[in-house]
Amino acid sequence: MSLLEIKNLTLHYETTKGMVQAVDKVSFSLDRGDSMGLVGESGCGKSSVAMAIMKLMPSNAEVIGGEILFKGENLLFKDDEEIRGMRWKEISMVFQAAMNALNPVISVGDQIIEAIQAHNEVSEAEAWEKVKELYRLVGLDPGRGKSYPHEYSGGMKQRAIIAMSLACSPDLIIADEPTTALDVIVQDQIIQEIVELQKRLDMAMVYISHDISVIAETCSRIGVMYAGKIVEYADSDSLFYNTLHPYTKALLSSYPSIRGKVKRLNPIPGEPPNLLNPPGGCRFCPRCPGKEGICENQDPEFLEVKTGHFVACHLVKPT
């Protein structure tokens, strides 16, 4: 049994202009100790998926259909009380600007203790020991627990947040753009830290980023999202070297690298569709270089075309 299994998750946002179809029939599964990346451009629904797993959706969000199975239980059926008990203890999350979410008037260590004591019956002293242990784990000086957030650099704060997310030894960690606000050198250190910890503690991880180069280095499996749908899902190597979906291909050729020859980048013409009123057929169809008649009318199914390699495209035939 997979640790996390998402089946046909569909999520809409109600706005004054109408229903925004933000997530449409998203399915994937993740095994214990495995890491997957969810990559896509802004507005593609990747964060909405993360929020749905944690049940942290804004009040105007509505889950239209699908299941989120965690250890076989559907999280969507759980009430707030039960979910609260699970957050941090079983599933924890590192947000994009989480470092700014630290309370400026409480020492960082005390904030971590708060999380620990909310879920475990431990004494203050034991909790401090745990904080020190966590600090060592994420590469912070254990003596800095009593410091306040303003005494930390951006990278240190993000490390502290990671320490906090590990405080109750969760089985699943969701990292939503955890390094996006950081400089490249610090970003690299944090990514390294996350990858090492994920392996060492044998946690499952969903890593969300707009940056496919970051995802390439962190995750063993990658899901590419476009306009609310996962269009391709495969192990990292196949996704890069045996790319099947035209959107993934286009996305890859729009990234500059500091290695190899400098090749002219290929932008994708047009823009992502408005999810208030997405195109009827394939959502990538208006920008697709190889579209055919069927693409305009029929939504392609998300099929396993090779073992472990899923694609939603009419042009890709199963082998």
Place this chain on the structure above:
Amino acid sequence: MGEKDEILVDVKGLTKIYTLKRNIFSRSAEFVTAVYDANFQIEDGEIFGLVGESGSGKTTCGRILSRLEKPTGGQIFIEGVDISHLSGRELKEFRKNVQMIFQDPYESLNPRMTVYDTVVEPLEVQGIGDYEEREYRVWKALKTVELYPPGDYLFRFPHELSGGQRQRVAIARALVVEPDFVIADEPVSMLDASIRAGILNLLLDLRGRFGLTYLFITHDVAVARYVCDRMGVIFKGKLVELGKTEQVIGEPYHPYTKALLSAVPIPDPRAKRERVRLEDQEIPDKGFDKSCIYLPRCAASGRICRRESPEMIEVEEDHYAACHLSTEM
């Protein structure tokens, strides 16, 4: 490129010091050295990249070169004229030749002005052409930035445009006065990859078509490599390495450049990279301290690094690094 190529921009000893917190009861004040003794030249028709992390002073350089701010020290010659103390009519004349593109197209465009009003404004300020001439120029500028057909965009407001289109409007506004030199400060960092590629290609094409010269400011080394002919790496207000892009990226000399390059993620799961291990520590603003600015983080520092700040040394042809140890490697 040889010496005969024309130098368009010549920056000599550029320094900018900001004064913080001046206590009214004393003469003491706190200073922040944003840029210290920067020297570089940009040739006509060249794209020069300034790469650094946040707070490195790269934006300050751009703001001074566009004369949004005055330098504390040093000289900046653009087309042979020292622009550091221009004012009044001369400054206005200068702005005809030097334009700027900013990072955030959501903030740099006035939300209450239509595309036409936004793009025509520089012409009005500069008093270029009559009504018809201006209309023609705006039309042409929009076509140049591939907002086609221009008629569809003229009367739209920024909120009716996507991020990529907004940045194109900002570029049209910069180009409408037909400048020689464009300062682009992180022009693509707010854009998604697929849109970003289009803007980068546009900037490259414009250089080819109009012989524009750019100062391209970015934190993204991969982007800098894609667009720049030469680049400078700036760390805590100090230029530490300077050279052709392929030299700097292919064979970096300064330990900071090495660390920076080793931290750039590569869009390839099979790629392996050697990481330079660093201390994640805050570097204090040291003002005019004599030691090397990179000393607190440097793994290879020697005695001399503590005693004096290194000068830019030519390590190979047209490739400079400010490191005492660069010649030993």
